[in-house]
Amino acid sequence: MFKGIIGLLAGAAALAGPVMAQQPQPEMQQIRAAVLRVDEERLPPISRLDLPVEDLGFAGARLAIEDNDTTGRFMGQDFEALEVTATPETAAAELDKILAEGIQFVVVLADDATTLALADQTGDRAMLLNARARADSLRGVDCRFNTIHVAPSHAMLTDALAQFLMWKNWPDWLLVHGSHPEDQVLAEAWRRSAAKFGATIVEERIFEDTGGARSTDSGHVQVQAQMPVFTQRAPDYDVLIAADESDIFAPYLPYLTWDPRPVAGSAGLVPRSWHPAMEAWGGIQYQNRFERLANRPIREEDYQAWLALRIVGEAATRTQSADPAVLREFILSDQFDVAGFKGQKLTVRDWDHQVRQPILLTTGVLTTSVSPQDQYLHQTSALDTLGIDRPETECSF
Amino acid sequence: MKHLLVLAPALALLAEPALANRVFVTNEKGNDVTVLDSETLEVLGNYPVGNRPRGITISPDGSELYVCASDDNLVRVFDPNTMEEMHTLPSGPDPELFVLHPSGNPLYIANEDDNLVTVVDVKTKQVLAEIPVGVEPEGMGVSPDGKIVINTSETTNMAHFIDTDTFEIVANVLVDSRPRFAEYNHDGTKLYVSAEIGGTVSVIDPATQEIIKKITFEVPGVLPEAIQPVGVRVTNDGKKVFVALGPSNRVAVIDGETDEVKDYLLVGQRVWQMAFTPDEKYLFTTNGNSNDVSVIDVAAEEVVKSVPVGQQPWGVVVAPN
Numbered sequence: 001m002f003k004g005i006i007g008l009l010a011g012a013a014a015l016a017g018p019v020m021a022q023q024p025q026p027e028m029q030q031i032r033a034a035v036l037r038v039d040e041e042r043l044p045p046i047s048r049l050d051l052p053v054e055d056l057g058f059a060g061a062r063l064a065i066e067d068n069d070t071t072g073r074f075m076g077q078d079f080e081a082l083e084v085t086a087t088p089e090t091a092a093a094e095l096d097k098i099l100a101e102g103i104q105f106v107v108v109l110a111d112d113a114t115t116l117a118l119a120d121q122t123g124d125r126a127m128l129l130n131a132r133a134r135a136d137s138l139r140g141v142d143c144r145f146n147t148i149h150v151a152p153s154h155a156m157l158t159d160a161l162a163q164f165l166m167w168k169n170w171p172d173w174l175l176v177h178g179s180h181p182e183d184q185v186l187a188e189a190w191r192r193s194a195a196k197f198g199a200t201i202v203e204e205r206i207f208e209d210t211g212g213a214r215s216t217d218s219g220h221v222q223v224q225a226q227m228p229v230f231t232q233r234a235p236d237y238d239v240l241i242a243a244d245e246s247d248i249f250a251p252y253l254p255y256l257t258w259d260p261r262p263v264a265g266s267a268g269l270v271p272r273s274w275h276p277a278m279e280a281w282g283g284i285q286y287q288n289r290f291e292r293l294a295n296r297p298i299r300e301e302d303y304q305a306w307l308a309l310r311i312v313g314e315a316a317t318r319t320q321s322a323d324p325a326v327l328r329e330f331i332l333s334d335q336f337d338v339a340g341f342k343g344q345k346l347t348v349r350d351w352d353h354q355v356r357q358p359i360l361l362t363t364g365v366l367t368t369s370v371s372p373q374d375q376y377l378h379q380t381s382a383l384d385t386l387g388i389d390r391p392e393t394e395c396s397f
Numbered sequence: 398m399k400h401l402l403v404l405a406p407a408l409a410l411l412a413e414p415a416l417a418n419r420v421f422v423t424n425e426k427g428n429d430v431t432v433l434d435s436e437t438l439e440v441l442g443n444y445p446v447g448n449r450p451r452g453i454t455i456s457p458d459g460s461e462l463y464v465c466a467s468d469d470n471l472v473r474v475f476d477p478n479t480m481e482e483m484h485t486l487p488s489g490p491d492p493e494l495f496v497l498h499p500s501g502n503p504l505y506i507a508n509e510d511d512n513l514v515t516v517v518d519v520k521t522k523q524v525l526a527e528i529p530v531g532v533e534p535e536g537m538g539v540s541p542d543g544k545i546v547i548n549t550s551e552t553t554n555m556a557h558f559i560d561t562d563t564f565e566i567v568a569n570v571l572v573d574s575r576p577r578f579a580e581y582n583h584d585g586t587k588l589y590v591s592a593e594i595g596g597t598v599s600v601i602d603p604a605t606q607e608i609i610k611k612i613t614f615e616v617p618g619v620l621p622e623a624i625q626p627v628g629v630r631v632t633n634d635g636k637k638v639f640v641a642l643g644p645s646n647r648v649a650v651i652d653g654e655t656d657e658v659k660d661y662l663l664v665g666q667r668v669w670q671m672a673f674t675p676d677e678k679y680l681f682t683t684n685g686n687s688n689d690v691s692v693i694d695v696a697a698e699e700v701v702k703s704v705p706v707g708q709q710p711w712g713v714v715v716a717p718n
Binding site for chain 1: 491557
């Protein structure tokens, strides 16, 4: 008897279904983003520890979406990030597809030129979050209002190391830079940092990329002969600064310089946005979460993609909104800050849309120091001792 | 022979002045607990307690000492008199901080890596519930009547109000970045939640779950970024609130009625957690980077001594008897 009634009730409920659907239900707000990674054709890296990984950047994005969704459960918000790979040739078409879907937050992992082209293509249709390109020009003469630079600029990285070298009392630098345009850009950042912090570049040398000398087979034998010769007869210097954005020679330099001098810059003591051995400020939990998700140590691109999507998530949480216009406005306001496991709040510079952040100075296995160094003071934020400050910016939106 | 050994510590305890309590400090990197005497402020001994010990608490009757052994993924339970391990409790992965129900049972544990709060019966050693919370749960507080447990999630930036009968989250309060600790005042009319990166302490009305005030801090000559509120303790009369300010190496003293900062006390480096003696004569602070404990005279609001302990002191609890 009872069973019959229950059966009937169920039937009634089923009939009532369409009616119920019209009633207001607690609806999840959807916040959609995309991660567009543009992979260039290039030689394998000097060290096989740096071999490309399939999920570079995407793994960091997935962790951010997990983090955002966990918070979103309590806020009624659901986050999603499409993962798109492209080549420099197909990037524009892929971006069009993303924008056609109405997605208004696009994390871009691309080189300097492609990042700029994608920003111009996007216009005011979306906010781009640059999670790889480091060129100072992207924050200067070529700055775009629609782009937030999550990746630190060259100037921030070189200033971070320069502060440490000055604290160490190593003010005389031998600058060795590569022959590619991106190496020249990095070398220029070093010249700027030297002038800013009172270091002297005693001599500059160019390491021409002539194609060989990679450490396959007998490569290391040649390298062992080449590097001391290349660095001999330098004026007296404290530290060799390697500017090798193209990954052609810098990792060969430590312990092979003619004079017994430390190497810093693109090898030796390297300034980075993140490092898989970072433990402080909750870093252990962050590394654990990432490694459990990706089954590998984290890379800078992952951290930067994670931070980019956390910026979107944090804005959605704080504004309790999914409206991209509301989120964009909030991210660019002086109300916005986000935590990034670096011991202080991270904010966005209003003059060039660069994310302010401490820079880790790392060796292969550890974080040696974190800049800004305590000795460098600033009237508004010590973080603005790193990179291009408001009075010197060449950016005008 | 065995009987004599058991008697000896008991005699030693009797011989001490009645006011003395033992103070237990977890050393995160040293994998041990340093035990101090609260009156002489002497170190009584160091005892191994498992891997990466962080949160530490003691039963209301003083018979069981609980230690979060984070890297062992369990809670170890010690006899506070002998520091012998009695048994372990399941905790879920990476237990960091926990809070005991005022009755002494159950134990509410934050699982930092797993976005969970695990509830464990300390008598039956059974897990009673696993409650999904925000990202990186850390701070745990309990209302004086034991009806609500608070968990703070460091990346979600919320204080989650958990009903201790139903194990359901009944409210979420968004606070500033990286909330580390939640502490009720004694009559349950205020809840203090510290935010490490936000640099604030939110004062929440537990009845309405509204933030009624945000306490901010400013120490002359200290970079604002170094002011990172972590541990919070409130005196029984609710008149004084102490907030550990991390790498600024200060403890803020706050008027518990107006919630205004009265003073900053200079302590050791990277101060995180704190504990009162039962008579509230002293407050002990763990200073992770200088490997010591600062002893604050609560009435005088002065640091009276620092005592070297083990490597990277993290948590502290004082025996009730």
